Amino acid sequence: MSEVHLVCEGATCKCQFGTAPDTLKVKTQxxxxxxxxxxxxKLTATHxxxxxxxxxxxxxSCAKMNNNPCKPAITKWENLHDKVTLKDNNGKPLLENSKATCAVAGSACxxxxxxxxxxxxxxxxxxNSNAQIIKAINPALSLNIEDTGLLQIPNM
Incomplete structure (x- = not known):
């Protein structure tokens, strides 16, 4: 089974009835x-x-509104990370496969x-990188290499 990521502010969302994506803003915590x-x-997004x-x-533009401008109003989110609750807003984190219901469309669109x-x-x-592997990938990168093969880079 593939890994499912948590969602944060800056996530890109789209509506199946809209024509353009928009960026998620976290306003609840x-x-x-x-x-x-x-x-x-990168605030954690919740339901x-x-x-x-x-x-x-x-x-x-929204197909549900005869291609007039879309004005999404999210009423709920589905497919949440149900094993975690943020103390700040009692919210369950959103997952990348979460879906939202819009008041206009009335479905998880x-x-x-x-x-x-x-x-x-x-x-x-x-x-934690192996210097020999880094050097093989990018020979132009100049790094101090110890006998251990681990990279030693002064403060970045």
């Missing part, structure tokens, strides 16, 4: 971050993030097309 080494920008919770507040998490290389990742 301000303390729980994921996938952010500095803990400043409490309902209503007007998108950056542009639109998915383009909003899906997450990108969970919002990104890979960040940290100092610990570099310290």
């Amino acid at each position: 301000t303390k729980r971050f994921i996938n952010d080494t500095k803990g400043k920008s 409490k993030d309902i209503g007007q919770t998108f950056e542009k507040k639109t998915f383009g 909003v899906e997450i097309i990108n969970h919002g998490q990104i890979t960040e290389v940290t100092q610990q990742n570099i310290q």
Whole structure:
């Protein structure tokens, strides 16, 4: 079974009745971050993030409204991480396969097309790397190599 990611602020969502994606904004809590080494920008999204919770507040034109401008109003989220509850808002984290019901469409028509998490290389990742493999992948990279084969890089 493949891995399912938690969703964070910045996730890309789309509606099956809309013409454009929009970016998820977390408005229900301000303390729980994921996938952010500095803990400043990737808030954990939960099922409490309902209503007007998108950056542009639109998915383009809406087929359910005769192609008039979409104005999504999320009423609930499905397929949550039910084993975790955030203390700040009693919210269950969203998963990348979560879907939202829109008040206009009346169905779970909003899906997450990108969970919002990104890979960040940290100092610990570099310290745990094998210098010979890194050198084989990128011979132009100049690193101090100890006899152990582990990378030794001064403060990044």
